[in-house]
Amino acid sequence: xxxxxxxxAARTENTQSTQAAPxxxxxxxxxxxxHGLNDTDPGTAGQGTADPGTAGQGTADPGTAxxxxxxxxxxxxxxxxxxxxxxxxxxxxxxxxxHITTHLDPAARTWLDQALDEAAAHPGIHGPISVxxxxxxxxxxxxxxxxADAARVLILDAARAGIDALTRVYFxxxxxxxxxxxxxxxxxxxxxxxxxxxxDALRTNDTRLLSAAVGPYTARHLTAHAWRHAxxxxxxxxxxxxxxxxxxxxxxxxxxxARMLGxxxxxxxxxxxxxxxxxxxxxxxxxxxxxxxxxxxxHGKES
Numbered sequence: 001x002x003x004x005x006x007x008x009a010a011r012t013e014n015t016q017s018t019q020a021a022p023x024x025x026x027x028x029x030x031x032x033x034x035h036g037l038n039d040t041d042p043g044t045a046g047q048g049t050a051d052p053g054t055a056g057q058g059t060a061d062p063g064t065a066x067x068x069x070x071x072x073x074x075x076x077x078x079x080x081x082x083x084x085x086x087x088x089x090x091x092x093x094x095x096x097x098x099h100i101t102t103h104l105d106p107a108a109r110t111w112l113d114q115a116l117d118e119a120a121a122h123p124g125i126h127g128p129i130s131v132x133x134x135x136x137x138x139x140x141x142x143x144x145x146x147x148a149d150a151a152r153v154l155i156l157d158a159a160r161a162g163i164d165a166l167t168r169v170y171f172x173x174x175x176x177x178x179x180x181x182x183x184x185x186x187x188x189x190x191x192x193x194x195x196x197x198x199x200d201a202l203r204t205n206d207t208r209l210l211s212a213a214v215g216p217y218t219a220r221h222l223t224a225h226a227w228r229h230a231x232x233x234x235x236x237x238x239x240x241x242x243x244x245x246x247x248x249x250x251x252x253x254x255x256x257x258a259r260m261l262g263x264x265x266x267x268x269x270x271x272x273x274x275x276x277x278x279x280x281x282x283x284x285x286x287x288x289x290x291x292x293x294x295x296x297x298x299h300g301k302e303s
Contacts, residue, residue: 073248093157093187100150104143111142112151119158125165127130135168137176152180156188163193170197179208185217202230210234211243219246228257231282232264241278251285258286 025085101109119132135155156198159165166188170181182201185194201213214230222230227250234241241247251257261283265275 001225010057014182040139045117047095050064089121096150097154100143100147100154107142108147110195111138112154115139115142115151119155123158123160123258124162125168130159130165132156132172133173133272135182136169136173142174148176149180152177153184153187156180156184161188163189166194167197170200175206175209176213179212180214182209182215182217186215186220189217199226202226202233207237210237210239214239216245219244223256224250224256228254228260231257232260235276235279235282238276241282247282248285248288251282252288254286258283263288 035150100112104112115135115138118135122131124130132155136152137153139151143151156166158168161184162168164251166184167180170178173181178201181197198213198218198221201209204210210233214234218227218230231241231244231247231251233239236245257258261279265279265283
């Protein structure tokens with residue numbers, strides 16, 4: 001369950017399915033070199049694993065995505081992700097719900113329905129720990145690692161988790177729960193109030209948190225200076241830039257980002273180290289339009 005801890009340890013959950021929910025990258029178990037992620041992150045190696053009794057996955061009836069004739073206030077069908085002009089759309093919570101319910105086995109689907117009903121009936125924070133926070137801790141065991149992130153996002157939505165609740169779960173929860181909070185931000189927080197959570201995740205070396213931290217919420221709200229350093233952090237740690245939401249739009253014509261990438265490439269070359277292929281991909285994006293003058297840091301270059 002969620003336990004008060006200043007620095008929560010990462011908990012890796014077992015995999016039961018090969019299909020992750022849309023918009024949620026299954027980075028826990030990825031061994032695909034294209035994503036640059038390992039099964040065990042250096043920052044979380046040696047940590048305990050989740051309960052092995054994860055539910056088996058199957059193909060369910062798509063019609064089970066809707067649980068009632070009328071949507072409740074916190075129901076995924078009535079919620080749409082917050083968006084801004086020129087920002088790539090985020091999969092809706094309704095799409096997320098439909099996907100997960102069509103891939104969970106009957107027992108896991110029943111558990112998720114009950115967890116969402118509980119969260120909707122008792123939203124917000126209640127005492128030291130709320131019942132829906134307990135369900136966040138169970139999600140991996142009940143739904144399997146491939147669907148745990150999506151299940152947690154749906155529970156957070158059903159609980160109408162505001163910034164206070166999200167902050168509590170993030171700082172008191174496990175790494176898996178923290179990642180779910182990051183995935184939930186574009187759906188639950190319309191403005192930049194949750195940026196401290198993003199900034200905290202970007203300071204870690206846990207590649208699973210980093211990949212979640214550079215999602216749609218970051219693309220919409222992180223400053224240009226911090227966003228550039230987030231891209232570089234991905235290159236440092238081996239997180240594929242495929243995880244960086246809205247990368248083409250934000251990188252286009254960014255002369256300062258191009259300079260930083262060039263400096264990083266030169267440093268690695270001088271040290272006899274290979275330059276990541278992703279660096280060249282991002283560098284090409286910066287040249288897609290004529291670079292505009294950098295105005296966010298008029299007193300000097302970034303470093």
